[in-house]
Amino acid sequence: MSFLTGAFDILIAVSIVWLALSALTSKDIFRAVVLFIIFSVMTSIAWIRLNAPDIALAEAAIGAGVTGVLFLDALGYMKRKSRGNENGKKINTEEGA
Amino acid sequence: MKTTMLFSIAGIAVFFIGLYCLMAYRHLLKKIIAVNVMGTGVFLFIVSIAARANILQPDPVPHAMVLTGIVVTVSATAFGLALFKRIYSETGKPYLDNEDK
Amino acid sequence: MSEKDINYHLIKRIFLGILTTGLFLIVLAVIIRLPENEGLEEIIRGNIDKSGVSNKVTAVLLNFRGYDTLIEVGVLLLAVAGVLSIRTADTEIIRYQSVKPVDAVLSAFSRLIAPLIFLVSCYLLFAGAYAPGGAFQAGSVLAALFVLLRLSDMPPPRWINVITAGMIASGFLVFLAIAGVLMATGVNLLQYPSEYAGSIIFFIETAIMASTAFIFAELFSEWRHNR
Numbered sequence: 001m002s003f004l005t006g007a008f009d010i011l012i013a014v015s016i017v018w019l020a021l022s023a024l025t026s027k028d029i030f031r032a033v034v035l036f037i038i039f040s041v042m043t044s045i046a047w048i049r050l051n052a053p054d055i056a057l058a059e060a061a062i063g064a065g066v067t068g069v070l071f072l073d074a075l076g077y078m079k080r081k082s083r084g085n086e087n088g089k090k091i092n093t094e095e096g097a
Numbered sequence: 098m099k100t101t102m103l104f105s106i107a108g109i110a111v112f113f114i115g116l117y118c119l120m121a122y123r124h125l126l127k128k129i130i131a132v133n134v135m136g137t138g139v140f141l142f143i144v145s146i147a148a149r150a151n152i153l154q155p156d157p158v159p160h161a162m163v164l165t166g167i168v169v170t171v172s173a174t175a176f177g178l179a180l181f182k183r184i185y186s187e188t189g190k191p192y193l194d195n196e197d198k
Numbered sequence: 199m200s201e202k203d204i205n206y207h208l209i210k211r212i213f214l215g216i217l218t219t220g221l222f223l224i225v226l227a228v229i230i231r232l233p234e235n236e237g238l239e240e241i242i243r244g245n246i247d248k249s250g251v252s253n254k255v256t257a258v259l260l261n262f263r264g265y266d267t268l269i270e271v272g273v274l275l276l277a278v279a280g281v282l283s284i285r286t287a288d289t290e291i292i293r294y295q296s297v298k299p300v301d302a303v304l305s306a307f308s309r310l311i312a313p314l315i316f317l318v319s320c321y322l323l324f325a326g327a328y329a330p331g332g333a334f335q336a337g338s339v340l341a342a343l344f345v346l347l348r349l350s351d352m353p354p355p356r357w358i359n360v361i362t363a364g365m366i367a368s369g370f371l372v373f374l375a376i377a378g379v380l381m382a383t384g385v386n387l388l389q390y391p392s393e394y395a396g397s398i399i400f401f402i403e404t405a406i407m408a409s410t411a412f413i414f415a416e417l418f419s420e421w422r423h424n425r
Contacts, residue, residue, distance in 0.1 A: 009100050013107040020111045020134050024118035050148050051155050053330035054255045061338035074178045113222040121211050156237030157254040165270045172277030175417035179281040182289040
């Protein structure tokens with residue numbers, strides 16, 4: 001039993017370090033953001049292994065739910081703006097605002 | 098004791114990976130991700146220190162500090178991303194202007 | 199992109215890599231020799247009855263170190279003020295607010311799941327007193343609900359313009375008002391009277407939860423009713 005939990009801890013720790021490395025050295029930014037979200041979820045599991053359930057709840061909600069969405073929104077903004085500049089017209093279709 | 102030492106080393110390793118990538122890469126989004134990764138590494142180290150004496154009853158004061166730290170990190174990330182969007186809308190490049198090339 | 203640029207970047211990266219690896223090894227050598235330490239767990243377990251809640255982390259966060267939480271809510275308010283002042287009309291490409299939402303499956307599913315998310319966040323708020331949970335966890339789940347509604351093209355309700363600014367500021371103001379009232383009665387900063395400590399903590403937590411949810415949703419994107 002303790003061998004399995006030790007192996008699980010080693011697996012979580014190694015995958016956290018590996019995910020940080022591959023998220024930051026990837027060439028595609030979308031891939032980097034997605035790997036960062038996965039890194040946050042693995043860190044949330046690490047908090048549970050360290051007996052910190054409050055932090056695990058907060059990291060799961062904030063790390064993936066708020067920070068991940070903020071990054072994806074910035075990526076989407078980059079793509080929309082570059083598409084708008086190429087076509088020459090504004091993508092900004094609003095209704096009276 | 099073994100679990101906490103493992104996560105301490107992992108936290109410090111993640112911190113230094115983030116530090117290297119913050120300085121070495123030019124893309125602003127990657128820099129913001131690197132700052133987040135550095136913060137998460139520090140939190141891993143702090144919480145593993147909190148669990149050193151007794152892992153079944155960890156010290157709750159570092160837990161409260163890390164909770165505060167997570168919220169402050171997300172505020173700083175949101176502000177950094179707003180700055181990034183403004184830079185991108187003004188200059189059209191996701192790099193800062195004073196970099197070479 | 200000349201030879202000189204590639205050499206410069208390569209040399210820069212090698213130098214930074216050597217520097218960070220050296221620092222990492224130095225810190226590792228210190229960490230392995232850290233002395234044993236008991237921590238504050240015994241002291242907090244002895245004083246937990248005076249704090250009004252039974253979850254140790256909530257007691258530390260809102261009672262023993264309440265001043266840190268006050269400053270934290272202030273930092274959130276500063277961040278949203280900064281983001282609101284950096285935004286322009288160009289960076290907020292407002293999507294088409296149609297009366298009938300664009301994607302049927304997304305809108306139907308989000309309408310189905312929204313009350314459940316709200317229930318989970320209220321449970322986290324109430325359970326913060328005796329189980330893992332608390333104000334910031336509940337606030338971030340509620341913020342995820344707002345972001346989901348925003349992303350599934352739900353048109354903003356009519357009262358959203360009026361209450362957004364008030365709700366963003368309310369967390370910090372409520373906490374500050376309670377701290378001011380307590381200081382006016384003569385005790386130290388944020389020293390709750392023992393018999394009301396639980397209720398005061400719950401009241402502050404509710405204000406923090408609602409305010410944090412609106413702040414995170416505002417950090418994501420603006421959600422205004424069409425004027």
